[in-house]
Amino acid sequence: DTEVTQTPKHLVMGMTNKKSLKCEQHMGHRAMYWYKQKAKKPPELMFVYSYEKLSINESVPSRFSPECPNSSLLNLHLHALQPEDSALYLCASSQRGTSAYYEQYFGPGTRLTVT
Amino acid sequence: GENVEQHPSTLSVQEGDSAVIKCTYSDSASNYFPWYKQELGKGPQLIIDIRSNVGEKKDQRIAVTLNKTAKHFSLHITETQPEDSAVYFCAARGQAGTALIFGKGTTLSVSS
Numbered sequence: 260d261t262e263v264t265q266t267p268k269h270l271v272m273g274m275t276n277k278k279s280l281k282c283e284q285h286m287g288h289r290a291m292y293w294y295k296q297k298a299k300k301p302p303e304l305m306f307v308y309s310y311e312k313l314s315i316n317e318s319v320p321s322r323f324s325p326e327c328p329n330s331s332l333l334n335l336h337l338h339a340l341q342p343e344d345s346a347l348y349l350c351a352s353s354q355r356g357t358s359a360y361y362e363q364y365f366g367p368g369t370r371l372t373v374t
Numbered sequence: 375g376e377n378v379e380q381h382p383s384t385l386s387v388q389e390g391d392s393a394v395i396k397c398t399y400s401d402s403a404s405n406y407f408p409w410y411k412q413e414l415g416k417g418p419q420l421i422i423d424i425r426s427n428v429g430e431k432k433d434q435r436i437a438v439t440l441n442k443t444a445k446h447f448s449l450h451i452t453e454t455q456p457e458d459s460a461v462y463f464c465a466a467r468g469q470a471g472t473a474l475i476f477g478k479g480t481t482l483s484v485s486s
Contacts, residue, residue, distance in 0.1 A: 300478070301478055362420055362423060365410075365420075366417050
């Protein structure tokens with residue numbers, strides 16, 4: 260089973276709201292990722308957690324705050340977003356951290372609209 | 375850092391034909407090359423990958439070839455079917471500790 264689940268599937272939020280995206284995997288993977296994907300573009304890496312520690316932060320604005328409560332869960336907390344943050348937010352996981360080339364599996368994404 | 379170029383950006387074929395998508399990479403230290411298929415409204419799905427110590431890998435109608443000297447790799451889909459219609463992304467991983475770098479994607483349309 261190579262399933263990564265994400266909730267919610269769709270989210271509409273105002274610029275003053277606070278919301279969270281959730282990602283879960285039960286494959287025993289120890290690396291988890293957040294990507295942002297705009298229409299007709301490839302995924303852009305935002306954050307990487309390896310063994311529940313933040314290992315890569317691709318200069319993402321502080322209005323995006325990741326959290327990894329345990330090895331199976333990954334959250335992305337959103338606050339004071341801008342309309343240009345509207346995108347598909349993808350979670351992914353891989354067996355090990357970024358030190359090895361293990362397969363990376365994506366979830367279905369959360370379609371975020373900021374109004 | 376690594377840079378991945380993908381061609382063509384769009385590809386239209388008739389059902390039953392073959393489709394080939396090509397990618398080039400810049401970092402000679404890159405050692406892992408996955409291909410993802412993304413259908414409308416879904417997340418990318420890993421369909422095949424290849425490591426730098428292998429020249430070719432096949433899985434049913436899908437194959438990937440790697441030319442390390444020329445720094446390019448290709449996805450080959452034979453006997454295409456309408457359900458193969460999707461956006462395909464190639465990617466490369468460079469040195470240890472770095473993330474996947476994606477190509478810009480190829481929109482494949484298979485008409486019946």
